[in-house]
Amino acid sequence: MQIKKFFERLFNWELWDFYVLYAPLSPMWFWYCMRSKAVWFFTPSNPKITFGGFEGEGKKEMYDLLPAEIVPQTIYIQPGIPFEEVLKAIARSGLQYPFVVKPDVGMKGILFRIIEDEAQLKRYHERIPVEYLIQAKVDYPVEVSVFYYRYPWEEKGVVSGFIHKELLQVRGDGKRTLKEHILAHPRARYRFEEMEKKHGHRFDRVIPEGEIFYLSFAGNHNRGARFTNLHDLIDDNLVRVFDKISKETEFYYGRYDIKTQSIEDLKQGRNFMILEYNGSGAEPNHIYDCNMSLWQAYKTILHHWRVLYQISKYNARNGHPYWPYKKGRDFLRAAKKHFRRLEKFE
Structure with missing residues (x-):
């Protein structure tokens, strides 16, 4: 079983460790640092968010920028x-x-x-x-992610990614235990240690037929959520909704995580809530579960990095300077220390 899992991971890039996946692209990231003459070249991308929203920013500062009616x-x-x-x-x-x-x-x-x-x-x-x-x-039935960017010198932005999220879950058959469901699940089985920690006390429970058991309520790819590409549903209405929100907050680059009553409601700017949004550190998560080859995924990532560089360069020249090396280093060290602390309690 372990050998089988090893080869499944080896030939499925979506299961690779983050650093393994991104390592071949790192020279381009360093190239942008050199061209900008700034290690933290991304910090001016979203001027109203600490560190450009790359890492370590608080949710409160981001929620406070948004209209209250679209925040839980x-x-x-x-x-x-x-x-x-x-x-x-x-x-x-x-x-x-x-x-x-x-x-x-x-x-x-x-x-x-x-x-x-x-x-x-x-x-x-x-x-x-x-x-x-x-x-x-938020009990709206549809959860989506919208990756949005806008060049500061342009009026209209771009929705480059639009995905539907399905939380990590199993559906009972009235026969198998929760543990058996997890071991048979195409994603959960690779997270067995985490599943055992969270749900081990329920492993012997037989899940009734038709019952949905949520293994995680976090809609993240790294938490096993399943993504469905909605790229064909991107239109001017959707872009207008996020142009309006993003102009009010000076948000130029990143990803919104949203719950809505329906896709059509979201396009009309009604019946939706923004759960979170992530800035310059946001991954274009529409590369996952969309039948992309590794090379297509790399092309998508590099395109977004180029956009991030161009937005940051423009903003740096127009009143939003790059963070000094020491300021960014100290902030990042503090953020990583904070996350290590959280992981101990997870």
Whole structure:
């Protein structure tokens, strides 16, 4: 079985480690650093977001830039405060169970949870070592990602990627246990250690026929979510929606993660919520699950890097300078230390 998994990973680039996948492209990234004469050449790409949104930015600073009506109701909780204070904050806000909790500064779905009751919240609060947010759970049925960019000298932007997300899940057959479902799942079986940590206490449970059991609520590729390419549905209406949002926030490059009632509603600018958006560090995740060859994926990534370089260069020349090396180095070190801390509690 282990040998089989090894060869499946070897010949399926979508299963490769991030650093292995991107290593052949790294000379181009360094070339942009040299041309810009700045290690952090991407920092002016999104001037209103710390570090250009590459890594380590807080969700609060990004939510605060957006119109309140398209952001889920959110409150922020400091770690270590008395739990009674948390309950008072929830009562004042009017938030109701179930709701979402996640670190204000997070990545890859680490410590993202759906909280069903007070006991779960208490365990989470006692465990998490950093500031976190409590957010209304958005029940719109369709979850999508939109990769958007706009050259600052142009009025109209580009939606370069549009995908539908399906959370990592299994459907019961009334016969197999959860463990057997996971071992048979084309994605979950490669995440067995993570699945055992999260769901090991339920491994012997037989999943009733037709029941959907969610293995992860994070809609990230690195958390096993399945993507479906919606590129054929990109049109001027969709672009107009994100032009309007992005001009208000001076957001030039990155990816929006959204829940909506329907694709048509999203195109009309109604019945949708922005769960998160990621700036210069956003991966064009429409390369996954779209039958792309490795070379097509590389071409797509390189195109987006070139766009990022051009936007950043223009903004640097127009009042938004590159971050100095030491400032960026110190910020990145602090961010990585923060994420290592989170991983210990995951």
